[in-house]
Amino acid sequence: MFSKKAVILLGLIALFVVSIVALTVSSRMHPTSHGIGQGGIAVVGPFQQAFTQSVRFVxxxxxxxxxxxxxxxxxxxxxxxxxxxxxxxxxxxxxxxxxxxxxxxxxxxxxIPRQVLSAQVIGKDPSPWFKTVMIDKGRADGVDVGYPVVVPEGVVGQVTDASTHYAKVLLIIDKNNAVDGLVQRTRARGIIQGAAEGRCTFKYALRKHDIEVGDTIISSGLDGVFPKGLRVGRVLEVIKRDAGIFQEIEVVPFVDFETLEEVLVVLNMPAREYGAHP
Amino acid sequence: MIAVYYIMVCLALLVLQTAVVPYFAFLEGLYDLTACLVIYLGLFRPVREGAAVVLAMGFIMDTLSGAPFGLYLISYIWLFIGIRWVIGYLRVANTLLLPLALVSGILLQSGIFLTAVTLLDPSAAIAPTGLKLLAEQALWALTTGLLLLGFFGYTRDRWMRFVHGRLQRNGNP
CATH class of the missing domain: 1.20.5 (Single alpha-helices involved in coiled-coils or other helix-helix interfaces)
Incomplete structure (x- = not known):
C-alpha cells in the first residue's frame, strides 16, 4: 500500500516528534536520582577513578x-x-x-732617586741552608751582578748571578751576605750579616755606642752596593759581654722573605757612590 | 731516549722544589728531592746511566742555589758513591733496608751541607737549627722517600715501554 520511501519518511518524522516530546517532558521533570543511574555510577565510577588517578599520577x-x-x-x-x-x-x-x-x-x-726595575720572584733556593731567590729579570733588562734589590719595607739583597732573562738574588739573611749599616737613632756603624732562622746580626758595633732594643738599622751606603738610608731591620736583642770591644746585636729584617713576591732592582748606580759597578 | 726522561724528571723536581714547595710552610723541613733521585740511581741503575745524571743535576743545582759553586755536585757525587759502595756489601733494595738506606743517604747529603756551612762560617751558631733540620728531613725521607723512589721506578718503566712501543710501531726493533 505504501512505498518503501514513504515508510522511511514517516518513520523519520515520528522519531523527530518523539524526540521533541521526550525532550520537552524530560526538561520539565525535577532532577532526582534513580536506581539505574546510581548503579551505572557505582559500576563505572571506580574505573573512572582508577583511570583518572592513574592519569593524574603519571x-x-x-x-x-x-x-x-x-x-x-x-x-x-x-x-x-x-x-x-x-x-x-x-x-x-x-x-x-x-x-x-x-x-x-x-x-x-x-x-728612590735612581732608576729601578720591578721584578717578580719566581723561585727560591733549593737548599734550606742558603737563602737566595730567582727573579724574572736578567741582563737583557739591565740587571747585572752586584745590583741591590729592595722593596718598600727595606733591603732584600743583591744580585749574585744573572743570565739573559733571570737573576739570582742573595738575600740579606744569608750568611754570605753583608750590608754596611747604621743605627738610625745614634748613627753607630756596623755590618749587618745573615744569621740563622731568618735573622741578621749587626756586627762590629762598638760597646761604647748606645744601641737599644727596637732601634732601626738602615743602610749606610758605604758598602758601595746599597743606597744610603734604606731600612734593613729592627734591633731584637743587645748583648754586651764582659770582655770584647764589640757588642752582639740581633736584628730582625723588616722584609718578610717568606712572602716576597715583587722586588725592585736598583739599576743606575752613580760611579761616585758605587764605584764597583759601571 | 732515557735522557729525555731524566731531563723531564729533573725539571719537574726542580720546579717542585724551588717554586711549589716554598708556598707550603709545613714543607719547610723537606729534604732535597733531587737527592732522592740520586739515591734511586745509585740503588737501581747502572753506574754509567746514574753518573751522567748525577753530574748534570749537581751542576744545575749549583747554578740555582746560593751555595758555594760545586757543593751540590760534590754532595751528589759522594752520595752516589756511598750508595754504590753500600750495595756492594748489602742487599739494600729490599723493603727492610731500603728506608734505612734512603734516610742515611739524605742525612749524608745534608751532613755534607751542614759541614760546609759550618766550615764557611765557624762563628755562625747553626748547629741547633741544623740538627733540627736534619731530624725533620730524616722524618720526611722516612715517610715520603719510598713513594718517591717507587714513582721514579714506575715512571721510568712506563717511559721505556712507551718509547719501545713507538720505535716498534715505526719499524725499528
Missing amino acids: RGLWEHYFFLVTVAHENEELRRELARSQEMNHRYRELEMANQRLRKLLHFREA
Whole structure:
C-alpha cells in the first residue's frame, strides 16, 4: 500500500516528534536520582577513578620528574654560577691585594732617586741552608751582578748571578751576605750579616755606642752596593759581654722573605757612590 | 731516549722544589728531592746511566742555589758513591733496608751541607737549627722517600715501554 520511501519518511518524522516530546517532558521533570543511574555510577565510577588517578599520577610523576630535572639543572647552573662568582671574587681580591702591593712599590719607586726595575720572584733556593731567590729579570733588562734589590719595607739583597732573562738574588739573611749599616737613632756603624732562622746580626758595633732594643738599622751606603738610608731591620736583642770591644746585636729584617713576591732592582748606580759597578 | 726522561724528571723536581714547595710552610723541613733521585740511581741503575745524571743535576743545582759553586755536585757525587759502595756489601733494595738506606743517604747529603756551612762560617751558631733540620728531613725521607723512589721506578718503566712501543710501531726493533 505504501512505498518503501514513504515508510522511511514517516518513520523519520515520528522519531523527530518523539524526540521533541521526550525532550520537552524530560526538561520539565525535577532532577532526582534513580536506581539505574546510581548503579551505572557505582559500576563505572571506580574505573573512572582508577583511570583518572592513574592519569593524574603519571602526569604528576611526569611533571615532577621534569620539574626535578629542571630544578636539578637549575641547581647545577646556580652552583656553577656560585663557583664562578667565588672564583671571580677571589681573583678580584687577589687583584686588589696585588694592586695595593704594586701601588706601594710604585710610591717607593718614585721615592728612590735612581732608576729601578720591578721584578717578580719566581723561585727560591733549593737548599734550606742558603737563602737566595730567582727573579724574572736578567741582563737583557739591565740587571747585572752586584745590583741591590729592595722593596718598600727595606733591603732584600743583591744580585749574585744573572743570565739573559733571570737573576739570582742573595738575600740579606744569608750568611754570605753583608750590608754596611747604621743605627738610625745614634748613627753607630756596623755590618749587618745573615744569621740563622731568618735573622741578621749587626756586627762590629762598638760597646761604647748606645744601641737599644727596637732601634732601626738602615743602610749606610758605604758598602758601595746599597743606597744610603734604606731600612734593613729592627734591633731584637743587645748583648754586651764582659770582655770584647764589640757588642752582639740581633736584628730582625723588616722584609718578610717568606712572602716576597715583587722586588725592585736598583739599576743606575752613580760611579761616585758605587764605584764597583759601571 | 732515557735522557729525555731524566731531563723531564729533573725539571719537574726542580720546579717542585724551588717554586711549589716554598708556598707550603709545613714543607719547610723537606729534604732535597733531587737527592732522592740520586739515591734511586745509585740503588737501581747502572753506574754509567746514574753518573751522567748525577753530574748534570749537581751542576744545575749549583747554578740555582746560593751555595758555594760545586757543593751540590760534590754532595751528589759522594752520595752516589756511598750508595754504590753500600750495595756492594748489602742487599739494600729490599723493603727492610731500603728506608734505612734512603734516610742515611739524605742525612749524608745534608751532613755534607751542614759541614760546609759550618766550615764557611765557624762563628755562625747553626748547629741547633741544623740538627733540627736534619731530624725533620730524616722524618720526611722516612715517610715520603719510598713513594718517591717507587714513582721514579714506575715512571721510568712506563717511559721505556712507551718509547719501545713507538720505535716498534715505526719499524725499528
